[in-house]
Structure formats: C-alpha cells, structure tokens
Amino acid sequence: MKAAVxxxxxxxxRALAERLAEAGHELVLVARDSRDLEAVACxxxxxxxxxxxWLEADLAVPDAAGLRARIKDKLGRVDALFLVAGLGDxxxxxxxxEAALERVIAVNYTSPVAIANAxxxxxxDGSLSHLVGIGSVAAMxxxxxxxxxxxxxxxxEFYFEALRHRLSxxxxxxxxxxxxxxxxxxxxxRGGPLAASPDSIARAILARLGGPGGVAYLPRWWRLxxxxxxxxPWRLFIRFKG
Amino acid sequence: MSAPxxxxxxxxxxxxxxxxxxxxxxxxxxxxALPGVPGIPRGAGLSLAGAGFGEDVLALDMxxxxxxxxxxxxxGTITVEAGITLGKLFRFLxxxxxxxxxxxxxxxxxxxxxxxxxxxxxxxxxxxxxxxWVLELDLIHPDHGRLVLSADERADLxxxxxxxxxxxxxxxxxxxxxxxxxxxxxxxxxxPVASLEAAVETLIDRQGDADQLYSWHDxxxxxxxxxxxxxxxxxxxxxRSALPLxxxxxxxxxxxxxxxxxxNRPGIAVVNLAQSLRxxxxxxxxxxxxxxxxxxxxxxxxxxxxxxxxEHQTLVPWAAAPAYLTSLRRLFDRHGVTPGLFVMKxxxxxxxxxxxxxxxLSVALEAAGGEQARTLFTELDALDADxxxxxxxxxDARLPARAVAAQYPGLDEFRRRLAAxxxxxxxxxxxxxxxxx
Numbered sequence: 001m002k003a004a005v006x007x008x009x010x011x012x013x014r015a016l017a018e019r020l021a022e023a024g025h026e027l028v029l030v031a032r033d034s035r036d037l038e039a040v041a042c043x044x045x046x047x048x049x050x051x052x053x054w055l056e057a058d059l060a061v062p063d064a065a066g067l068r069a070r071i072k073d074k075l076g077r078v079d080a081l082f083l084v085a086g087l088g089d090x091x092x093x094x095x096x097x098e099a100a101l102e103r104v105i106a107v108n109y110t111s112p113v114a115i116a117n118a119x120x121x122x123x124x125d126g127s128l129s130h131l132v133g134i135g136s137v138a139a140m141x142x143x144x145x146x147x148x149x150x151x152x153x154x155x156x157e158f159y160f161e162a163l164r165h166r167l168s169x170x171x172x173x174x175x176x177x178x179x180x181x182x183x184x185x186x187x188x189x190r191g192g193p194l195a196a197s198p199d200s201i202a203r204a205i206l207a208r209l210g211g212p213g214g215v216a217y218l219p220r221w222w223r224l225x226x227x228x229x230x231x232x233p234w235r236l237f238i239r240f241k242g
Numbered sequence: 243m244s245a246p247x248x249x250x251x252x253x254x255x256x257x258x259x260x261x262x263x264x265x266x267x268x269x270x271x272x273x274x275a276l277p278g279v280p281g282i283p284r285g286a287g288l289s290l291a292g293a294g295f296g297e298d299v300l301a302l303d304m305x306x307x308x309x310x311x312x313x314x315x316x317x318g319t320i321t322v323e324a325g326i327t328l329g330k331l332f333r334f335l336x337x338x339x340x341x342x343x344x345x346x347x348x349x350x351x352x353x354x355x356x357x358x359x360x361x362x363x364x365x366x367x368x369x370x371x372x373x374x375w376v377l378e379l380d381l382i383h384p385d386h387g388r389l390v391l392s393a394d395e396r397a398d399l400x401x402x403x404x405x406x407x408x409x410x411x412x413x414x415x416x417x418x419x420x421x422x423x424x425x426x427x428x429x430x431x432x433x434p435v436a437s438l439e440a441a442v443e444t445l446i447d448r449q450g451d452a453d454q455l456y457s458w459h460d461x462x463x464x465x466x467x468x469x470x471x472x473x474x475x476x477x478x479x480x481x482r483s484a485l486p487l488x489x490x491x492x493x494x495x496x497x498x499x500x501x502x503x504x505x506n507r508p509g510i511a512v513v514n515l516a517q518s519l520r521x522x523x524x525x526x527x528x529x530x531x532x533x534x535x536x537x538x539x540x541x542x543x544x545x546x547x548x549x550x551x552x553e554h555q556t557l558v559p560w561a562a563a564p565a566y567l568t569s570l571r572r573l574f575d576r577h578g579v580t581p582g583l584f585v586m587k588x589x590x591x592x593x594x595x596x597x598x599x600x601x602x603l604s605v606a607l608e609a610a611g612g613e614q615a616r617t618l619f620t621e622l623d624a625l626d627a628d629x630x631x632x633x634x635x636x637x638d639a640r641l642p643a644r645a646v647a648a649q650y651p652g653l654d655e656f657r658r659r660l661a662a663x664x665x666x667x668x669x670x671x672x673x674x675x676x677x678x679x
Contacts, residue, residue, distance in 0.1 A: 010268040010306065035270045039323065043309035047334055090245055184268065 001025045002075045006059070006115065007085025009036035011184035012134065015202035016082055021048040023206070028074045029054040030067065031085065059085050060106045064114035068122075080130035080209065081119060083112040086153075092146050101148050108152035113159045120163075123172045130209055133160050133176040137222050140178065141229045144241050157215055164213055176215050177205060180222045251287070251295035252496060253672075254543065256550030256611060257639025258292035260672045262299045268306035273412065276302070276384050280670040283412040285352030286327065288493065289359065290553050290637045292672025293407050299670050302412060304354055310334060311415060318420045319377065324354030324413040329534070332487050336423060336529055343369040343421040347536040349487060354413045359636040360405030360597050362589075364454040364475075364532075370591040371599050373404030375419045383411035384668050402659050405597040407636070409660055409669045409679060424477035428453065428532040431474045432521040438468035438567045438586070442603065445588050446560075448474050454532065456587035460514040461607075462507050462580050466571045470584075471521055475532065487530040490537040495544060503547025505582040505610045513545070513582065551582065552615050554622055554641075555598070555606040555634035557589055562629040563603045569625055570605070577618040583608040595652040598634040606637070616640060623648075635677065643678045 003020050007013035008029035017029055021044040029037050029052065037054035044052045053074045057067050071078060087107040089100050096104075112133060122128035135157050138150040157176055164174040183195045196219050204218050217223040229237070246263035253259070264284075267273060284294035284301040295301045304325035312321040318340060322331065328342065329349025335341055344363035346356065355361075356372040357379070363369060378392040381403060389411075391400035403410045433448075435441040441457040448455055454475030459468040505513070536542075543551075558566045574580065585606045591599030609615040619638070623645035626633055632649040633641055647653055657679060661667070673679075 033269045033271055039270070039309045039311060042311050046310045046313050 001079045002027075002077060003080040003082065004028045004030060004071045004075065004078050005082045005084060006030040006057075006112070007083070008054075009033045009040060011084075012179070012182060012198040012201055013082070013084035014040055015198035016084060016205065017044060017052070018199070019202045019206050021050045021052060024048070024050055026051045026075065027053070028071050030057050030071070032056065032058045059111040060103045062106065062111035062114050064111070064118035067115060068118040077127050078119070078122065079128065080132070081115075081128060082132045082134075082205075083115060084134050085111070086134060086136070088146065088149050092148050093144055094147055096148065104148045105152050108149060109155045112156055116159070116163060123167055124170055126171060129172055131163070131172065131174050132205060132209070135176050135178045135215065137178050137180045137217070137225070140226045141237070161215070173210060174213050175208065175211075177201075177218045178215060178222065178226075179218050246300055251292070251301065252550075253292045253639050254288050254290050254495065255546070255553060255608075255639065256495070256499075256548065257290065257552050258672050258676075260292060260295050260297040260299070262295045262297060262301055264301050264303060266303040266306060270307075273382055273414070276300075279384065279666075279668050281384075282669055282671040283354060283358070283408045285325065285355030285358075286348075286350040288348060288351055289355065291635065291639045291641075292676070293359065293636060294355070294671065296671040296675060304412065305352060307414070308352075312417075315340070318422070319417055320420060321378075321415060321417040322353055323415050324352060324357065326353050327351065328353070328356070329487055329537075332530065332533060335420065336486065339423050340420040341423045341529070341533070342418065343375050344372045345533060347534055348493060349490065349534045349537050350493060353416055353418070354408075357404055357413055357416060358406060358408040360599070361636065362591075362598070364456065364587075365452065366599070366604070367449060367455070367588045367590040368453075369421075371405075371597065373597070374591065375421075376400075376404060376416055377419055378417040379403060379413055380415040381411045382414050383664065385664065385666065386411070388414065398659070399663060402595065402656070402663065405595060406660070407671065407673055407679070409671070409674055410663060411669060423529065424453065425480045426529060427478045427480055428475045428527050428529065429478050429524055430454065430527055430532070431476075431524040432471040433474060434469075435472055436467065436469055438470075439564060441468070441470060441472055441586060442563055442567075444472045445586065445603070448472070449588055451476070453477050456585055458517065459584040459586070460511075460518070461574065461584045462511045462514055466574055468567075468571075468584065471518070473521075475527075478526065487534070487537070490534075491540050493536070493540040493543065495550070498540070499544045499550070500547045503545065503549055503610050505546050505551070507580045509545065510580055510582050513542075546582070546610055549611040551608050551611050552619055552639060553606065553608045553637045554619055555604060555637045556622070556626045556631040557598060557600055557602045557604050557634070558626070558629050558631040559602045562631070566605070566625070566629045566631065569629075573618060573621055573625065577614055577621075579609050579614050579618045581607040581609050593632075593652075595656045596635055596646070596650055597652075598632065598636070600632075602631075606634075635673070641677070643676065646677055
C-alpha cells in the first residue's frame with residue numbers, strides 16, 4: 001500500500017507513520033517541521049527498511065491542490081490518506097488573538113477539508129481507497145475550554161459525514177475518529193491516567209482500516225463518556241469547567 | 243507547544259525532591275528557542291539523585307527525541323537522538339547482532355541520561371562506563387547554539403559532558419560504538435559465598451573470564467557476615483538470535499509505592515530468602531533478561547514505601563577493601579540499619595573530573611529512607627574518604643558537597659571548566675545545587 005500521513009512529524013501522525021512503515025507500506029510524510037520529518041523518515045527507513053519520503057507544508061496556509069500534486073509526484077498513486085495534523089492553543093478559552101484563532105481553524109478545519117476536497121477525484125476514480133480524519137472528544141459537547149478547537153473539529157466531522165454521504169456509491173472508505181486525550185505535546189502530562197499513548201491509538205486506527213466508515217471513538221470507552229455528557233442536563237453541565 | 247507544567251519531581255527512591263516546571267518538546271524547533279532559564283535536560287527520570295530536575299528549574303523532557311539517525315553495521319556504530327531508550331535500542335540492535343556494551347538495568351533509561359551520568363553496566367571491569375563508547379555528540383546550549391563534540395573537535399567539552407549531569411547543555415544526538423552480541427543466551431552461575439570477604443576473593447579469582455560478575459549479599463543475618471552469591475555470567479555460544487524484549491510493567495514509584503514500607507529487617511529477610519531460592523542452581527537468561535534485570539521487577543522498588551530508600555555506591559581500592567568492609571559492618575550495627583540490597587563488583591575504567599571510574603571494588607547498598615539511614619550515610623562519607631574511596635554522585639541523593647570535595651580531586655577542575663564554558667550557568671538541577679557545581 002502507498003500511504004500519505006499529513007502531520008507526521010510528531011504525536012499521533014508519527015505513531016501512525018511508524019506502524020505503517022513497520023507493516024512495509026510505502027510512505028510520504030507531510031508536516032511543517034522539515035528537520036523532524038527528515039529525522040522521522042531516517043528512523044523509519046533504518047528500522048523498517050521501507051521507502052519513506054517527506055514533504056514540507058505549512059497547513060496554516062494550505063495549498064491543497066499543490067500538496068496533492070506533490071504527494072502524487074512522490075508516490076505515483078495514493079491508497080490511503082491520513083489527515084492527522086492538529087493544533088491546540090493555550091488561550092482557547094477566549095479571548096484569543098485573531099492570528100492564533102485563524103491558525104487553529106486553518107490547521108484543524110480548513111486545511112484537512114481542502115486536502116480532502118483536492119483528493120475527491122481520486123476517491124471517486126477508485127485510486128484512493130482510504131481517507132482517515134482525526135477529530136477530538138473536544139467536539140462531543142461544547143465547553144468553555146478549547147472553544148475554537150472543538151468547533152473546528154466539529155466542523156471537520158460534519159464535512160466528513162457529508163463526504164461519506166456524497167461517496168456512498170463509491171468503494172472508498174471515509175473514517176473519522178473522535179480521539180480521546182493523548183500523551184502528546186498538546187497535553188503534556190495533563191491527561192493524567194486517562195491519556196492514551198499515540199501508539200495505541202495508531203494501532204487501533206490501522207486495525208480498523210477498511211472497517212466501518214463514519215465516526216467512532218478511540219479509545220472506545222469515550223463513547224460511554226459521550227453518551228453520559230449528551231444526557232447531562234444543562235444546569236449540571238455548566239458546572240463542568242476548568 | 244503548550245506552556246510548561248508545574249509539578250513536583252522525585253528522584254527514584256524519593257531521596258531528593260523539588261518543585262519545578264516540566265516541558266515535553268516533540269519537535270526540534272522547540273529546542274531552538276528554549277523558554278526561560280534555568281533549565282536541565284531530563285530523560286526517563288529514573289536517576290537516584292535529583293539530576294533531571296531542580297527547584298524552579300525547567301526540566302526539558304527529551305524522550306520524544308528518540309529517532310535513529312544512522313546505523314553502520316560495517317563499523318558497528320549507531321547515531322541516535324539522545325532521548326531514545328535502551329529498550330528501543332535493544333529491540334533494534336539485538337536481532338542485528340549488536341548491543342550497547344555498558345548499559346544499566348532498566349530499559350526505560352535514555353541514552354542522554356547514560357551519557358550525562360556516565361553510568362556503568364554489569365561489567366565495568368571489562369567494558370568501562372558508558373562514556374568510553376561515545377564517539378561523537380551534538381550538544382545544544384542556549385548561549386552557544388548547537389555544537390559538535392568529538393575526540394577531534396572540542397574534546398575538552400566532550401570530556402566535561404560525559405558524566406556532566408546535563409550541566410553543559412542538552413545532549414541532542416550521540417554516535418555510539420557498538421559491541422557484537424556474543425550469543426543469544428547467557429548462563430549465570432550463582433557461587434555461594436559465606437561472607438563479604440569470601441566474595442571479594444571469588445570476584446578477584448573469576449575476573450578473567452566473565453561477561454557479568456557481581457556479588458549479592460544477605461545483610462539481615464545475625465553477625466552480618468554477609469553470606470551471599472557471586473553471580474558469574476558467561477554467554478553461551480548459541481545462535482545469534484536474541485529473544486526480543488517482551489513488554490514489561492511500567493516503573494512508577496510515585497504511583498505504586500506502598501503507603502508504608504516493608505523493607506525492615508524481617509521484610510528484607512523474606513526478600514533475601516526469595517532471592518536465594520530463585521538462585522539454587524545456574525540459570526540461562528535470554529539476552530533481554532540479562533541486560534534488563536529490573537524490567538520485570540518494578541515491585542521491588544515499591545516495597546520501600548513512600549519514604550523510599552537511599553542508595554550509596556563506593557569505589558574502594560582493592561587493598562583497602564577488607565578494612566572497609568569490616569568498618570561497614572560496625573556502622574550497620576551501631577545505627578541498627580539493615581541494607582535491603584548489598585552488591586559488590588570489580589570495577590575498571592579511567593577516573594577523572596567527577597567520574598565514578600577506576601580500578602577497585604564497588605560496594606553498593608540500599609537502605610530504607612529515614613533519619614537512621616541519613617545518619618548512617620553521613621558516617622559512610624567519612625568512611626569512604628578514610629579508605630581512599632569515592633562515592634557515585636548519580637546514585638546518592640543526599641551526598642553533600644564536602645564529601646565530594648574530600649573524595650574527588652577533579653571537583654575544582656569540573657567547576658572551573660563548567661564556569662568557563664557557561665559563565666551564566668544556564669543549566670541547573672537539585673544535584674548541581676547540592677554539590678555546588
């Protein structure tokens with residue numbers, strides 16, 4: 001398989017790239033930090049003796065069509081596309097600086113939507129079989145933390161659902177995961193015992209590749225939290241702050 | 243990247259603690275502009291002394307930088323980012339027939355920590371300490387930027403960084419000389435000895451032909467003669483197919499230490515009994531098990547409870563060893579302290595600066611934390627100095643500066659060279675404060 005991972009320099013994207021390389025797939029890694037991409041690519045080539053290339057792209061200023069061309073230039077054809085890049089902001093309980101707000105929206109919403117849109121022809125002609133997006137449990141129910149981030153992730157889910165509806169007659173698989181707290185730079189040490197390792201999430205995503213489409217929770221038990229949050233009356237819910 | 247998180251740090255064994263800040267960078271750009279001073283690089287946080295944190299110090303957790311950058315099977319060298327763990331390296335190297343020559347016993351320990359502590363492995367006599375195997379380093383310092391250190395380039399700074407406790411800056415990458423892995427399994431023979439003195443003789447006798455050589459002693463017996471076992475390990479000339487490192491339980495005393503310790507004299511007797519029953523006859527260990535004996539035994543550390551334990555390791559000249567051991571027994575009796583662990587091994591390497599290296603006998607002991615142990619350890623400092631011994635700085639959480647001054651002729655030079663390289667002293671830790679480095 002030939003796979004592209006967008007947001008592969010660290011965290012979940014890097015973990016996914018690692019598991020894909022281990023399985024022997026040919027990879028293109030995309031992210032903003034070229035030095036880290038080079039190091040990750042080096043590491044994967046040495047450990048797994050597989051073809052790993054990389055592309056530098058800042059997802060805050062997306063050029064989706066250009067990115068698609070560059071990815072296809074490296075890989076020829078793409079079988080699986082993972083849109084993993086995400087960005088949180090410490091001031092995302094408002095008010096945020098406008099530049100920071102726009103950056104959060106661009107990385108978490110505009111750019112993955114634009115990239116998926118650019119690859120729509122590949123999804124329709126059957127060359128791109130798997131599109132995987134990464135949402136967040138922050139999009140379960142709106143809270144006073146991660147206000148912009150949660151909205152952007154909720155928007156991304158909406159687009160993925162629309163895409164799934166649009167492509168229901170095609171053989172491609174559209175999957176999106178509401179991922180729980182992970183032990184990454186977005187939440188260093190803050191997820192506590194609830195935090196999952198990016199590696200365990202990456203393994204689960206790959207195990208479900210080709211499985212049911214739509215939105216699912218990872219780790220799975222977050223679904224229970226979502227149900228409970230969903231039925232929590234507003235008077236009680238407004239106390240969940242901090 | 244998120245802002246640093248305020249947290250309390252403890253050394254392994256709870257011997258030294260501090261309130262500081264914690265940052266977990268995961269991309270190189272975060273190391274270009276390090277926020278605030280002072281800081282200290284941090285690896286797995288398994289040091290017995292407060293080397294990876296400090297009061298009001300920003301601890302830079304380097305474990306996300308764990309990528310293998312180059313591997314040359316012809317020359318037997320590997321270049322890695324310093325946050326890589328020994329376990330991850332083992333998983334890569336063992337199937338390819340290579341190993342790290344001098345590695346400590348837990349797979350979570352990072353290469354950066356091994357270099358900063360210049361740690362030893364199970365056979366320091368033959369393999370020296372970790373620094374001997376380091377060919378080149380990349381060091382990042384907030385005032386000096388990124389520097390390449392090798393025997394040809396800034397050799398003096400390389401010398402200062404190996405066993406420099408992270409005080410010269412952040413070790414970003416390291417090129418390490420590897421050792422061919424002799425065989426897949428190791429045969430470990432337990433040789434019963436009646437006393438500490440008998441063990442010293444056995445250790446000297448068997449020095450010639452051992453891949454692992456150390457003794458373990460039961461100090462809970464009356465009279466404290468120290469009956470025990472000398473462990474003599476030799477690789478079997480089997481096929482070079484090392485068993486991979488299986489998954490192992492996390493070592494986290496902050497979470498799992500018993501509320502109250504059970505390593506009192508009866509408790510220690512039980513643990514010692516289990517050890518002697520386990521070692522009634524020779525055993526064959528897989529390469530992973532031989533390399534990382536503590537991977538499967540995190541529980542041992544939890545038995546000391548929240549008060550934890552103190553460790554002390556001394557390197558005494560061979561000639562002074564018998565007198566040293568006799569005085570040591572008297573100290574245990576006078577203070578009513580029974581060490582939970584007492585281990586000796588023949589040592590080698592070349593001393594210098596603050597390095598725990600050189601010819602002699604290493605005597606390591608662990609005792610449950612508390613007033614009694616602290617008083618005993620204070621007297622140990624004097625005992626060490628009297629016998630020409632030196633204490634291991636990275637293993638003793640309360641070793642005072644005056645003890646190091648009495649034992650290490652290189653202390654002043656270390657201070658002078660560090661001050662010359664970094665007059666603003668941008669790197670600090672609990673250890674550097676305590677030892678006035």
